[in-house]
Amino acid sequence: MDTALVLKKQFDQQQIITFDDAKAYLEQSVLFQQLLEEFDPTPLNLLHRLLELIEIPFSTQYRQVQEWRDQLVDLTFTGHGFSLTGQSDYILACYNGMITHVLMKLDYSDHKKIEAGIQWILKYQNVSRGAVCLWQGEGIQKYGGCMKSTPCYVGVVKSMQVLSEARKQEWFGSLDVRTKLSEGLEYILQHQVYLRQSNHQPITSYITRLTFPYTYKTNILEILTLLKENEKHDDERCIPALDFLRKKKKKQGYWVVNSIQHPKHWIAFDQTRQKGDWISYEIEKLL
Numbered sequence: 001m002d003t004a005l006v007l008k009k010q011f012d013q014q015q016i017i018t019f020d021d022a023k024a025y026l027e028q029s030v031l032f033q034q035l036l037e038e039f040d041p042t043p044l045n046l047l048h049r050l051l052e053l054i055e056i057p058f059s060t061q062y063r064q065v066q067e068w069r070d071q072l073v074d075l076t077f078t079g080h081g082f083s084l085t086g087q088s089d090y091i092l093a094c095y096n097g098m099i100t101h102v103l104m105k106l107d108y109s110d111h112k113k114i115e116a117g118i119q120w121i122l123k124y125q126n127v128s129r130g131a132v133c134l135w136q137g138e139g140i141q142k143y144g145g146c147m148k149s150t151p152c153y154v155g156v157v158k159s160m161q162v163l164s165e166a167r168k169q170e171w172f173g174s175l176d177v178r179t180k181l182s183e184g185l186e187y188i189l190q191h192q193v194y195l196r197q198s199n200h201q202p203i204t205s206y207i208t209r210l211t212f213p214y215t216y217k218t219n220i221l222e223i224l225t226l227l228k229e230n231e232k233h234d235d236e237r238c239i240p241a242l243d244f245l246r247k248k249k250k251k252q253g254y255w256v257v258n259s260i261q262h263p264k265h266w267i268a269f270d271q272t273r274q275k276g277d278w279i280s281y282e283i284e285k286l287l
Contacts, residue, residue: 001277002031003025003026003032004025004026004031004032005031005277005278006025007022007026007029007056007057007058008055008281009281016057022057026058026059026062029056031267031269032059034267035052035053035056035059036064039265040265041068041071043075043076043084043085043086044084044264046072047072047095047099047102048263048265049068049265049267050065050068050069050102051102052266052267053065053106054101054102054105054106054213055212055213055269059106066106069102069103070108072102073103073110073113076099077113081096081100081116081119081120082095082096082116083095088137089138089139090137090138091135091137092140092146092155093121093124093125093140093147093152093154093155093156093159094152095216096117096120097117097157097161097162098158100117100118100121101158101161101162101165104162104169105165111172114172115172118162118163118166118177120135121162121180122175122176122180123135125151125155125156125180125184126147127151127180127183127186127187128187129150129151131147131149131151133148135147153191153204154217156184156187156188157188157222157226158218159184160181160184160185160188160226161226163177164181164226164230181230185230185232188223188226188227189232189235189237189238192240192241193224193240194219194220194223194240194244195240204217204218206260207219207220208244209258209260210245210248210255210256210258211257212257212269212279213269215262215266220245221279221282221283224241224242224245225282225286228286242286242287245283249283254277254280255276255279255280256272256273256276256279257269257271258272259272259273
């Protein structure tokens, strides 16, 4: 087991609470050292690397991680939120959500910029069918119809992660996130976590593929974790998704990650067709 996972388990159990105590685990971690290796720092590559690093406690203490975080902001902040082009016209719900969430998890100090990402969600992220899209940016109309009569499910999930995190952080206590968060979580529950309302089939082709950490390709595990953070995982509408996870457990007592096409420069936490230490831990916490 990689020492970064040992650290995460002890951190979750509050056995390690300081960077001084965590540092030895990080220095000995093969995975963490791989995550610190250089790569082509495009906005998308930066986001993907930071999505992985937020899963490792105290990673934000490293200067390299701080520099990547700040570089992501420089490349993506638009004044109204975040986009991969750095232009407001191309703000998309999923990427605004993921970037804002990463910055919150990595203790980015310019809270006004984070607030812009949150405010975009509060003003423009639809969480019901048939709602009018109030955002007039060109990209949201062009790429996948993020806010058509049925809002993009990925955008809803990623946006609700942001509001869930904002609810926990005192810096953002002045923002009224509870109503939108409650509505968004209810929308997710109306879909029994992962099923279309029309035919009860999976919403996307990848939503039932178990992977960790998470890209924009949200899956059952990520969504159930969001619901648990908000004490919604005991809702009876979660039962099909929870049963799905239980059925995926191997007879040896662990889970394995599914094979998917990973983004460029992605560092795998678990190898396919092998015991998945990381994903097993995440699922065990949930169940």
